Amino acid sequence: MATDSVSAVKTGKRSPGIQQTKLFRIYNHYRVVISLMLVALLFVEPVNFDTRFRFLDYYQFGVMGYFALNGFLAFIMLAGFQPRQQHITISILLDILIMHGLLFASTGITSGLANLVIISVAAGNILTPSRMGTFYAALAAICSLGISGWAILTVDGNGDDIVRAGSFGILYFAAAFVLQNISRRMMRSEALATSRAKSIVELEQINQQIIQRMRTGILVLDRYGQVRLANAAAEELLFGIPTDLARHTTRSRTLPQALKSGLDAWLKHPEMRTKPFQPAPTSPLLQVSFTQLDQEPGEQILVFIEDMSKxxxxxxxxxxxxxxxxxxxxxxxxxxxxxxxxxxxxxxxxxxxxxxxxxxxxxxxxxxxxxxxxxxxxxxxxxRRRPANADLVDVATWLEEYRADFLQTQEETNPPTNVVLSIEPHIPDARFDKSQIEQVLVNLCDNGLRYSQQHSGERTIELRAGATADGERTYVDVRDFGPGIAPEFSHSVFEPFYTTDKGGTGLGLYLARELCEANQAHLSLIEDEQPGCCFRITFAHPGRMI
Known part of the structure; x- marks a missing residue:
C-alpha cells in the first residue's frame, strides 16, 4: 500500500490523501499570513527600513499579486475545493519563482526573503516526497545563483553573494533529502496503519456476523442487569424477537426475572451454577453462565445462553x-x-x-x-427420518386445506368430529416441509380428539393460526377440551416413552417435536387458564432460517 501511495504521488494523477490535503491547507494559511505581512510592510515609513530596492514598483506589484493569489486560493478551499496533486505542485513552483522574483526586485540574495524560500522547498518536499521535491531544491538553487550572478555582472554586486547563494543551495538540497526521507517513512507508517485499521474493521465485521449467526445466545450486561449488547440468538431465546439490529434495540429491554435473579446470585457467589429456567411458556429451557469481562468491579458481564432442549x-x-x-x-x-x-x-x-x-x-x-x-x-x-424439504407456505391457505383433508378421514366417527379453525388476518408466510408438519398436526389432532371425547364426550378441537409479538413469525395452536396436563408433568410430555395413556407408546409427542426441530420450528405446551391442552408450533422467520 505504501508503494502504491508513493507511485501515485509520482504520477500526480490522483487526489492527495486527507492528511496531505490538511497539510496543504496549513501551508496555504502560512502563505496568506506571510503575504499579508509583506503587504503591511509596504505602508511603513521608508525611513524605518532599508529602502535600497532595485525595482520598487515591480516589488510592490509582486507583493500585491502574491497576496491576491494566496487569498483567492484560501477562499476557494474554504468553499470546498479539493486540490489535486498537480495543483499542489504548481503552487509550490509558483512560490519558489515568486519569492525569487521578489528577491530580484528587492535587495537580492542578502534579503531576509531568502529564508522564506527554504520554507517553500521544505513544504514542497513534505507535500511531494518524490523526485519532484529534488526538482524544487534544484530550481531554488539555480534561481538563487542566477540572481547573485546577475547582480555581480550588472550592478556591481558583492562576490559574497555567490557564496551565500551556494550556502542556500546546500540548505535546499539538505532540506529536500532529510524531509523526503522523513515523509516517506511517515507515508509508509500511515499506509501500514491504514491497512491494519482496515483489517481490524474487516475482522470486527466478520466477528459481528459470526456472533449474530451463533445459535448460542450472547449478552453483555452491567452489574445492574442493563443489556448493553445481545446477538440474535439471545433476542430469540429470551425475548422471542430475533433481530439483526440487536445493539440498537436491546438497551431498553428488561431481563426476565429468573435471569435477573440468577445474575444477582452469581454476583454474590460466582462459583454457584445458575439453575435452568424458561423466560416464557413457549420458550425452551435455558441454561446461562456468567463471566466478568473486566477485573474492575461494576464493569461489564458476559452471559452465555444455551438452549438446554437442544x-x-x-x-x-x-x-x-x-x-x-x-x-x-x-x-x-x-x-x-x-x-x-x-x-x-x-x-x-x-x-x-x-x-x-x-x-x-x-x-x-x-x-x-x-x-x-x-x-x-x-x-x-x-x-429412517428423511431431511426436511422446506418450501415457503401460505399458512392460512395450507391450514384450510389440511382441515378439509383431515375431516375426510374422520367422516364415520361417532360422535362426529368437529375441528374449529380460527386464522388471524395478515399472518406472515412460513418455510417448512408440509408433509412433516402435517404429520405433526395429525398426531396432535388425534390426541386432542381422543382426550376431548374422554373428558366431554365430544370430538372437538380448535386450530388457531396467528403471528408472534414481532409480527414476523407464524404460530399454529392445537387446543383440545380434555382434562389437561398437571403442571408437574408439563416438562415430561415430550420425553420419549413418557405417556399417560396405557395403550400409547410415548413416542408421538417426541416424534412431533423432532419433526418440528427438523424444520427449525418449536413445539411447546402453552400453560394458560383455558380448559384442555394447547400445543403451539412456532415457525422460524422465513428469511433467517439456516
Missing part, C-alpha cells in the same frame, strides 16, 4: 439412534415371534370353549402385541 434432544437422538439401529437389527427376530403370538391369539379367540376370563387374557395379548409393534414402527421411523 442438548437434551441431542442426547435423546443419540440414544434413539442407537435404539433404532438395535431395533432395525432385531426387528425381524421380534416380529416373527410377535406375529406368531398375535396369530395364535386370534385362533384361540375362535375356540367355542373359552370363558370370559380367557377372552380377557386374549384381549390383553392382542393389545400389547399391537403396542410392541407400534413401538418398533415409531423407533424405526425415527431412525
Amino acid at each position: 442438548v437434551t434432544q441431542q442426547a435423546q437422538q443419540m440414544k434413539l439412534a442407537s435404539l433404532g439401529r438395535l431395533t432395525a437389527g432385531i426387528a425381524h427376530e421380534i416380529r416373527n415371534p410377535l406375529g406368531a403370538i398375535s396369530h395364535a391369539a386370534q385362533l384361540m379367540e375362535e375356540s367355542p370353549h373359552l370363558d370370559a376370563s380367557d377372552l380377557q387374557m386374549l384381549d390383553i395379548i392382542q393389545r400389547h402385541s399391537r403396542r410392541v409393534n407400534g413401538i418398533i414402527e415409531n423407533v424405526l421411523s425415527l431412525s
Whole structure:
C-alpha cells in the first residue's frame, strides 16, 4: 500500500490523501499570513527600513499579486475545493519563482526573503516526497545563483553573494533529502496503519456476523442487569424477537426475572451454577453462565445462553439412534415371534370353549402385541427420518386445506368430529416441509380428539393460526377440551416413552417435536387458564432460517 501511495504521488494523477490535503491547507494559511505581512510592510515609513530596492514598483506589484493569489486560493478551499496533486505542485513552483522574483526586485540574495524560500522547498518536499521535491531544491538553487550572478555582472554586486547563494543551495538540497526521507517513512507508517485499521474493521465485521449467526445466545450486561449488547440468538431465546439490529434495540429491554435473579446470585457467589429456567411458556429451557469481562468491579458481564432442549434432544437422538439401529437389527427376530403370538391369539379367540376370563387374557395379548409393534414402527421411523424439504407456505391457505383433508378421514366417527379453525388476518408466510408438519398436526389432532371425547364426550378441537409479538413469525395452536396436563408433568410430555395413556407408546409427542426441530420450528405446551391442552408450533422467520 505504501508503494502504491508513493507511485501515485509520482504520477500526480490522483487526489492527495486527507492528511496531505490538511497539510496543504496549513501551508496555504502560512502563505496568506506571510503575504499579508509583506503587504503591511509596504505602508511603513521608508525611513524605518532599508529602502535600497532595485525595482520598487515591480516589488510592490509582486507583493500585491502574491497576496491576491494566496487569498483567492484560501477562499476557494474554504468553499470546498479539493486540490489535486498537480495543483499542489504548481503552487509550490509558483512560490519558489515568486519569492525569487521578489528577491530580484528587492535587495537580492542578502534579503531576509531568502529564508522564506527554504520554507517553500521544505513544504514542497513534505507535500511531494518524490523526485519532484529534488526538482524544487534544484530550481531554488539555480534561481538563487542566477540572481547573485546577475547582480555581480550588472550592478556591481558583492562576490559574497555567490557564496551565500551556494550556502542556500546546500540548505535546499539538505532540506529536500532529510524531509523526503522523513515523509516517506511517515507515508509508509500511515499506509501500514491504514491497512491494519482496515483489517481490524474487516475482522470486527466478520466477528459481528459470526456472533449474530451463533445459535448460542450472547449478552453483555452491567452489574445492574442493563443489556448493553445481545446477538440474535439471545433476542430469540429470551425475548422471542430475533433481530439483526440487536445493539440498537436491546438497551431498553428488561431481563426476565429468573435471569435477573440468577445474575444477582452469581454476583454474590460466582462459583454457584445458575439453575435452568424458561423466560416464557413457549420458550425452551435455558441454561446461562456468567463471566466478568473486566477485573474492575461494576464493569461489564458476559452471559452465555444455551438452549438446554437442544442438548437434551441431542442426547435423546443419540440414544434413539442407537435404539433404532438395535431395533432395525432385531426387528425381524421380534416380529416373527410377535406375529406368531398375535396369530395364535386370534385362533384361540375362535375356540367355542373359552370363558370370559380367557377372552380377557386374549384381549390383553392382542393389545400389547399391537403396542410392541407400534413401538418398533415409531423407533424405526425415527431412525429412517428423511431431511426436511422446506418450501415457503401460505399458512392460512395450507391450514384450510389440511382441515378439509383431515375431516375426510374422520367422516364415520361417532360422535362426529368437529375441528374449529380460527386464522388471524395478515399472518406472515412460513418455510417448512408440509408433509412433516402435517404429520405433526395429525398426531396432535388425534390426541386432542381422543382426550376431548374422554373428558366431554365430544370430538372437538380448535386450530388457531396467528403471528408472534414481532409480527414476523407464524404460530399454529392445537387446543383440545380434555382434562389437561398437571403442571408437574408439563416438562415430561415430550420425553420419549413418557405417556399417560396405557395403550400409547410415548413416542408421538417426541416424534412431533423432532419433526418440528427438523424444520427449525418449536413445539411447546402453552400453560394458560383455558380448559384442555394447547400445543403451539412456532415457525422460524422465513428469511433467517439456516
